[in-house]
Amino acid sequence: MPKMKTKSSAKKRFKVSATGKVIGSQxxxxxxxxxxxxxxxxxxxxxxxxxxxDAKIIKGFMPYDR
Structure with missing residues (x-):
């Protein structure tokens, strides 16, 4: 099975913390x-x-950032 692609807009705006929380700007x-x-x-x-x-939606855009 091929690798899933990460949404470029999501990887520029968000990051996932070590505990799995999605961090974004205010x-x-x-x-x-x-x-x-x-x-x-x-x-x-x-x-x-x-x-x-909201975090659940963003994690769907970033499949390998869990």
Whole structure:
């Protein structure tokens, strides 16, 4: 059976931690900062672990990253 292909968009945006959690960047930081509160921008720094339903979808895109 041939190897499965990884979705290129997923491998650029997410990574899987050693415990199996999917890590991605925080949402809401691309544009429109003027209307967002300083507290929102502070809390949206860095990366976060995706929720379980979202992580299941992303793991389907990255078959060898489990």
């Amino acid at each position: 949402a809401g930081k691309q544009h429109g900062m003027i209307k967002r509160s300083n507290k929102f921008l502070r809390n949206a720094r860095g990366t976060t672990a995706l929720s379980a339903p």
